Amino acid sequence: NENGEVDAAPESNESEYLSPVTVGGQSLNLDFDTGSADFWMFSSSMPLSQSQGHSTFNASKSSTWSVYKGASWEISYGDGSSASGTVGFDTVDIGGATVTSQAVELATGVSGSFTSDVNNDGLVGLGFSSINTIQPQQQKTFFENIMDDLEQPVFTADLEDNATGSYNFGTIDPSEYTGDIHFTAVDKSNGFWEFASDTYTVGGNKSQCQTCSPAIADTGTSLVLVDDDVAAAYYGQVSSAVYDSSQGGYTYNCTESLPTFGIAIGSDYTATLQGADITFAQIDSQTCFGGIQGNSGGGIQIMGDILLKQFFAVFDGGNETFGVAEK
Numbered sequence: 001n002e003n004g005e006v007d008a009a010p011e012s013n014e015s016e017y018l019s020p021v022t023v024g025g026q027s028l029n030l031d032f033d034t035g036s037a038d039f040w041m042f043s044s045s046m047p048l049s050q051s052q053g054h055s056t057f058n059a060s061k062s063s064t065w066s067v068y069k070g071a072s073w074e075i076s077y078g079d080g081s082s083a084s085g086t087v088g089f090d091t092v093d094i095g096g097a098t099v100t101s102q103a104v105e106l107a108t109g110v111s112g113s114f115t116s117d118v119n120n121d122g123l124v125g126l127g128f129s130s131i132n133t134i135q136p137q138q139q140k141t142f143f144e145n146i147m148d149d150l151e152q153p154v155f156t157a158d159l160e161d162n163a164t165g166s167y168n169f170g171t172i173d174p175s176e177y178t179g180d181i182h183f184t185a186v187d188k189s190n191g192f193w194e195f196a197s198d199t200y201t202v203g204g205n206k207s208q209c210q211t212c213s214p215a216i217a218d219t220g221t222s223l224v225l226v227d228d229d230v231a232a233a234y235y236g237q238v239s240s241a242v243y244d245s246s247q248g249g250y251t252y253n254c255t256e257s258l259p260t261f262g263i264a265i266g267s268d269y270t271a272t273l274q275g276a277d278i279t280f281a282q283i284d285s286q287t288c289f290g291g292i293q294g295n296s297g298g299g300i301q302i303m304g305d306i307l308l309k310q311f312f313a314v315f316d317g318g319n320e321t322f323g324v325a326e327k
């Protein structure tokens with residue numbers, strides 16, 4: 001089989017996790033993103049003004065590279081960042097799991113937030129290829145390409161709080177979690193690992209949602225973005241919390257002890273965050289920015305790293321399910 005395992009190292013502010021990937025013999029640190037389906041890297045054909053500080057992929061130095069003539073790609077992410085460029089095929093190795101002809105997208109241009117994030121050399125999209133942006137023909141993700149050669153058609157994410165975690169392709173390592181894995185059915189029609197989430201808890205008190213948007217498991221998003229009524233209900237229980245439009249979200253006094261927050265993962269499990277694990281950043285001597293924020297009526301709730309790093313997550317491409325376990 002083609003199983004593989006790599007580290008997932010948190011960036012300084014835990015806004016993302018980076019993993020080593022080898023493409024055509026060249027190693028770069030990439031952000032595994034279950035919320036998108038493009039595999040792209042900084043390339044030597046970018047203006048230096050955009051790539052300085054990054055590792056770049058140089059296609060002319062890869063003996064296994066082949067150009068996808070006439071193809072291009074262009075992607076925009078939920079945080080407003082974007083990238084675009086050209087396409088080829090090469091051998092991709094992630095911790096021993098190898099795909100010999102992976103569609104690899106080379107950036108010729110990226111938005112400012114990618115340039116300034118010098119630890120991030122690109123993204124590995126682990127969503128579904130129905131949202132891949134390659135034209136004229138969408139291409140499969142690394143996981144879709146390798147799934148049938150894995151011991152089990154799964155990958156797992158063990159993101160950690162202030163520590164290096166791991167991504168595993170092909171096995172569910174029992175040493176990485178405790179108790180049961182709570183699975184729920186995934187609806188892949190929007191290209192995401194999407195599931196129903198109809199209840200939530202604040203301080204242990206369960207509430208029925210009003211908007212009840214479906215949720216996605218998105219390793220590429222830092223925060224937990226819930227329906228606006230849920231965010232308002234949560235911060236309504238935090239006495240100093242205000243919605244600060246200049247910061248783009250709810251802030252509160254860092255000395256507050258926050259209530260727990262739970263979100264349903266399908267119909268039979270609630271993933272609960274401790275209050276101490278909910279703050280995303282300290283923005284000044286007294287003020288903190290919450291890791292739970294509203295989705296501005298976006299119609300999808302995003303379970304990002306703030307939640308995922310508290311659990312062991314299983315993405316099952318065979319059963320088309322998503323599961324979490326405590327650890």
Ligand SMILES: O=C(NNC1=NCCC1)c1ccc(Br)cc1
Nearest residue numbers: 033035036077078079220221300
């Ligand atoms: O872009 C998304 N996830 N990935 C990444 N974010 C930032 C860099 C990578 C994303 C996915 C689904 C929805 Br709905 C909103 C946003």
